[in-house]
Amino acid sequence: MSDLNGAHALVRTLVASGVEVCFGNPGTSEMHFVAALDTLPAMRGVLCLHEGVATGAADGYGRMAGRPAAALLHLGPGLANGIANLHNARRAHSPVLAIVGDHATDHQQLDSPLQSDIDALARSVSSWVRRSGSADDLGPDAAAAVAATMGVSRDAPDLDAGDLDAPDRTGTSGSVATLIVPADASWSPGARPADPVPAPVPAAIGADAFRTVAAVLRSGEPAALVLDGAALSEAGLRAADRIARATGTRLFCPTWPARWRRGAGIPAVEPFAYRGEDVVGQLRDVRHLILAGARPPVTSFGYPGRSGALTPPGARVHRMGADIIATLTRLAAIVAPDIAPVPATLARPAMPTGPLTNRTWAEVVGALLPENAIVCDESITAGMGTLPAATAGAPAHDLLGLTGLAIGQGLPLAVGAAIARPERPVICLEADGSAMYTLPALWTQAREHLDITTIILNNRSYAILRAELERVGAATTGGASARMLDLSNPNLDFVALATGMGVPATKATTAEELSTHLAAALATPGPHLIEAVLG
Amino acid sequence: MSDLNGAHALVRTLVASGVEVCFGNPGTSEMHFVAALDTLPAMRGVLCLHEGVATGAADGYGRMAGRPAAALLHLGPGLANGIANLHNARRAHSPVLAIVGDHATDHQQLDSPLQSDIDALARSVSSWVRRSGSADDLGPDAAAAVAATMGVSRDAPDLDAGDLDAPDRTGTSGSVATLIVPADASWSPGARPADPVPAPVPAAIGADAFRTVAAVLRSGEPAALVLDGAALSEAGLRAADRIARATGTRLFCPTWPARWRRGAGIPAVEPFAYRGEDVVGQLRDVRHLILAGARPPVTSFGYPGRSGALTPPGARVHRMGADIIATLTRLAAIVAPDIAPVPATLARPAMPTGPLTNRTWAEVVGALLPENAIVCDESITAGMGTLPAATAGAPAHDLLGLTGLAIGQGLPLAVGAAIARPERPVICLEADGSAMYTLPALWTQAREHLDITTIILNNRSYAILRAELERVGAATTGGASARMLDLSNPNLDFVALATGMGVPATKATTAEELSTHLAAALATPGPHLIEAVLG
Known part of the structure; x- marks a missing residue:
């Protein structure tokens, strides 16, 4: 029998799986996880004074590192405090691993003060939820959880999981996974770390869909290409810009994308306006809306007497496969073989004076x-x-x-x-x-x-x-x-x-x-x- | 057709039902509710800069007023931010009404940025959840929601709903009710305010149970009476103190009760220690544990090799009915007819000096x-x-x-x-x-x-x-x-x-x-x- 307790196996598995930072606001149920940090300096513990800070930080880390940090949360109320920023992470397709401590298994029946429905809270914001049954499970469950954060989320049928090994992987395409860890699973001995689980490989676009999109781009019919996720990386933008210049297709991105590479040296793209009526103007006459890692455009809120759906009436919607950069690059090779992208030039505004507006x-x-x-x-x-x-x-x-x-x-x-x-x-x-x-x-x-x-x-x-x-x-x-x-x-x-x-x-x-x-x-x-x- | 929109009918119904304060952090979906405040000065809007403030304030109001305030929350993330303090309110049996704005009905299908599972979040912390279907429903739904906050919660089979008309009602015994209001229900016309719905009447203790408790108290066997909710009001404490003095029964209350009347002029009761091993000492030799509005004592957390249940082995547990003050008063009349309560005397500590400890x-x-x-x-x-x-x-x-x-x-x-x-x-x-x-x-x-x-x-x-x-x-x-x-x-x-x-x-x-x-x-x-x- 191993002399590791579950918490040690959990943390070792996380480190082996590439998780090196834990943003935490721990409580009593997570004390063995905290203690395990003393023996594993490869895991950096970062104390946050509210769970909303921990989950938001994990989102920022996920967007920029392209792999998950852990957010260590205390029971249902701690998870609830972190849900708003997990919601933002979910919408960003950030890889984020929430680890939520629960009471020891035999304590959960006692209606003690912090008892609440952790599973329901977790499911509301996570693509993947698992509750570890014992110390034995913690290693394998942790490895599966990390892989789940790198998978394509249920919300993003057309996002790219990217190249996990790339040092500067751009475009996020993960999801929120939540592992619920009863305290006795953490403190019980006999646990073993598990090997990393490979992340799912993003699906390439189907041959028929690819031909259809290529035909649309060559048809000369007014089209808009909406970029999000990995399509807003430099590689995605260069390919998209070539397509746009060769075919007259217009390029858009969401008002507030998860991560958008831009500025001098990068091809530009126009963000959708916040107000729906302005987006209607941006998409006027568009006959084909091609979604490259993006959701169809909608207003943030509903308004009396107006539709919130912003796809132009009569326009056809085309979705790309999950492997967006590859798809855009292949399309550019076909429709724009001799066209180079035109990046933005360095042009800072003049320094203004006077009151702040x-x-x-x-x-x-x-x-x-x-x-x-x-x-x-x-x-x-x-x-x-x-x-x-x-x-x-x-x-x-x-x-x-x-x-x-x-x-x-x-x-x-x-x-x-x-x-x-x-x-x-x-x-x-x-x-x-x-x-x-x-x-x-x-x-x-x-x-x-x-x-x-x-x-x-x-x-x-x-x-x-x-x-x-x-x-x-x-x-x-x-x-x-x-x-x-x-x-x-x-x-x-x-x-x-x-x-x-x-x-x-x-x-x-x-x-x-x-x-x-x-x-x-x-x-x-x-x-x-x-x-x-x-x- | 009434020219009131749903939001006006909602706010008028709340005011008619005795809800006079709304702690809010509103968003776009709640703008009609906010606008309705202009025409109804009887509803005081209190802006809070985080939903945790709004729900915690509603809890404090409920504990001290004995009737609910509203907490106005914005969609799923706003509700999530308020859940931790709704959890505290639920455990306190505070009457609290959460009003959560949702997207307009036809907008909910569009997967817009703030879309999330409001219902699941609400159910995790509420005894009562309803989603209004239209402006017509808002008046009746609001009246039902207020009544639900004054009902005995699902978590408290033995709590007292108290006297709603008493100006200084003490002891909280309500629950968290959540009304989900789609924006179109708020903005649509033709709504009507509804009349208040009577709150449920607390159940009196059954005759057999009453006889059993009375017999236990007179038996001379070591007993402990655990007081919470309305039992910790002055009336409850006076009755309990008489019972204790006449029978040798010991009085306890939770470590951190929702509302505990105490100090000079009030009979004293001993709080349970935080550490379970100390509670074991407090309850040593107890053969009967009589719960007056209280849950059975448990530790806050589980610890390796220890049970979290603190009811002494072999002790019998007796639960009182929901109408606790009446039950305690009847018991005192039987077991302590000639005994007066002994309140604490005024005895402040001497003013200390030196470092703060x-x-x-x-x-x-x-x-x-x-x-x-x-x-x-x-x-x-x-x-x-x-x-x-x-x-x-x-x-x-x-x-x-x-x-x-x-x-x-x-x-x-x-x-x-x-x-x-x-x-x-x-x-x-x-x-x-x-x-x-x-x-x-x-x-x-x-x-x-x-x-x-x-x-x-x-x-x-x-x-x-x-x-x-x-x-x-x-x-x-x-x-x-x-x-x-x-x-x-x-x-x-x-x-x-x-x-x-x-x-x-x-x-x-x-x-x-x-x-x-x-x-x-x-x-x-x-x-x-x-x-x-x-x-």
């Missing part, structure tokens, strides 16, 4: 964005009309978007991205209301000395809701309703909040101040926060 | 606790061995405990308690690690000018986990595991954090400083925070 703050970022930055974008209304243009000619960077619209993603995402890619600068663009959801991420940034510059876009309101209130046709007379969307009275002081968590912070009310503070923050390692007060 | 901070609180305070206790390890004794002879107060062990309850609970009882001082005793879960509650305290004094017990660690790590037998060598339980490096500065949210704050490192700051805070209306750094 949605335009000027974005231009400051565009003017100063460092080479190969990772931009975690949860600027929402403050950036949706301005950030893409202001950074289109900035040095090449990855933009990570708010995939599931569950707010509170940005600060944790930056934690995970910075740990996955410590050599790259991380910029977090964070709306004020959203920042308040997962603010303790700043403490982890400080503890781990992460090179993250956070800009809080403080417009002192849930600005998107002010717009939506009108768009859904809700008749207001001010007063009570206005108060539910307003974040002033009292004003949040993000400099004080960041300082309280150990992150140096400054405040900017003009473009000049933002420029000065941002340049200084980028020049100094470690986390910094700048509160940009928008006029 | 788990003992001295609690004594400062005991020395200064104002008359009729509401104490929200999430001090956990910092108070579990010291707070009950230090406040046993303080002026009468209500102590609200961490019922479900999902941390992050205290600050929001204080918000709800203060809104339910604006005339009473609220003291929130909050552990550092737990405070970080729902810190934005401070902003709502500031915005609503609530008279809450928060003391952060800052021991710079997850102290309970350090103890549990050892108790579960996890072998550690320090290093990595210690780092996962330590909240220093960097130290959290709660003065800065509170200031950043508009709450005036001070820091104390000695009993003298805590005494000075606490006295000043209690003498000044509005929210205050004191960071007590424990040595």
Whole structure:
């Protein structure tokens, strides 16, 4: 009989399977997992002060590393706290492994204070859920769980699982897997680590479907190619750009993709507008909508008297196979054999002056964005009309978007991205209301000395809701309703909040101040926060 | 056809049913509800910057008002963010009404970014879940939902639903009900408010069971009466104390009850210890365990080689009916006709001096606790061995405990308690690690000018986990595991954090400083925070 307990076998299996980071907010049921970290330095434990930070960080890590980190969560309430950012990870097709400790098996019948339905919570957000029955199971279950995170999720029939060995694998195409670990499975002896399980290989596009798409592209009929996942990697964009230039096909991507390689040297693609009526304009006259790793375009919300489906009436929809980069490359070889992609040129905006507005703050970022930055974008209304243009000619960077619209993603995402890619600068663009959801991420940034510059876009309101209130046709007379969307009275002081968590912070009310503070923050390692007060 | 839309009918029905406060973090799907607040000033909208604040506040309101507030939540991720504190509310048998907006019905099929399984999340934590089908349904569904919050929950076969009309109803005995409201049900016209639905009447104890319990009490065999819910009201405690004095029955309550009336003028009861082995000592030789609104005692967690069930081997368990105060009063009339209850006398601890320890901070609180305070206790390890004794002879107060062990309850609970009882001082005793879960509650305290004094017990660690790590037998060598339980490096500065949210704050490192700051805070209306750094 092995002298390893289940928790040791679990952690060793994770390490053998390529999981090297665990973002955790553990509790009593996870103490053996925590103790196992002492003997396995290859697993880096990162303490997060709320589960929403742990799951959001695992998402950011998954998007940038192309393989999962673990998020260690405590029973049902701990899992529930992490669900919003697991939801974002699910929508991003990030590989994320949630490990949820449960009570010991014979304790689960006692209706003790923390008893709840972990399985139901896990199923609501995971493509794969398993409950380990014993210490013996933990090794094999852990290996299967890691493979499941790299599989094509149930939500993404056409996504590419990519090349797991590529050091700079781009485009995420995994899913959320949840392993539920009863405490007695962790503490019981006799467990053995398991060998890694190969991840599923993405399916190539079928021959008929390929011929159909190729024929559509050559037909001259108006077509749009919607890129997401691996199609938004440099390789995907180069192939798509060749196709577009050869055939007149227009290229689009979601408003907020999981990971979008863009900027100087990278072919450009137009994001869908946030408002459905604007997307209708973008897709006007399109007869063929070709989905390359993307979902069909829909509005985020329903509105009275309007359809939320944005596929143009009468247009045919074509879905690519799971192996998107290969498919795009093959298509380009056929329809654009002699056409080269045309990357964006380096063209930063002029440094603006004067008060901070949605335009000027974005231009400051565009003017100063460092080479190969990772931009975690949860600027929402403050950036949706301005950030893409202001950074289109900035040095090449990855933009990570708010995939599931569950707010509170940005600060944790930056934690995970910075740990996955410590050599790259991380910029977090964070709306004020959203920042308040997962603010303790700043403490982890400080503890781990992460090179993250956070800009809080403080417009002192849930600005998107002010717009939506009108768009859904809700008749207001001010007063009570206005108060539910307003974040002033009292004003949040993000400099004080960041300082309280150990992150140096400054405040900017003009473009000049933002420029000065941002340049200084980028020049100094470690986390910094700048509160940009928008006029 | 009525010209009211569904949201107006919903809010009018809530007001007619006695729901006067809505703690909300709304999104697009709830904009018609928000707009309806403009026309119904009888419904107070309270903005919370995270759903965990909204649900925790609704719990605190329910515990102190004895009727529900609404928590307005946005889709599945918003509900998920609020689940941990709904879990605490469920365990407290608080009446809480969660209203969750969903996408418009025809939008739910589109797999839009925020789509998730709201129903599954709601069922995991609610005794009652309904999804309204149309605007017509919203009035009747809202009335049924309010009644459901006042019903006896599925988890509490022996709890008392109490007297809904009593102005100072004590002891909570409701449950969490969740109403899911598609956006089109809110915005469609032709809706009508519904009349209130009577809450279910609690069942009286059966005649046979009553005779059995009475016989047990008169038998002279060693018995323990475990009080919870309404049994911990003054009326329940007076009856129980008479029974105890007449029969030698010992009185106990949970370690952290939902609401416990105690202090000078109130008969005392002994809380169960946190550690199971200590509860075994408390219940030694008990032959009869009589549960008055209480669950059977169990440990919070399982430990290797030990049972988590704490009912003494061989003891018989007797459960009272749902109408607990009536049952206790009838029993007292039979077994203790001539016995008067003996309330605790006023006996504050001497004001301590020197460094702040788990003992001295609690004594400062005991020395200064104002008359009729509401104490929200999430001090956990910092108070579990010291707070009950230090406040046993303080002026009468209500102590609200961490019922479900999902941390992050205290600050929001204080918000709800203060809104339910604006005339009473609220003291929130909050552990550092737990405070970080729902810190934005401070902003709502500031915005609503609530008279809450928060003391952060800052021991710079997850102290309970350090103890549990050892108790579960996890072998550690320090290093990595210690780092996962330590909240220093960097130290959290709660003065800065509170200031950043508009709450005036001070820091104390000695009993003298805590005494000075606490006295000043209690003498000044509005929210205050004191960071007590424990040595």
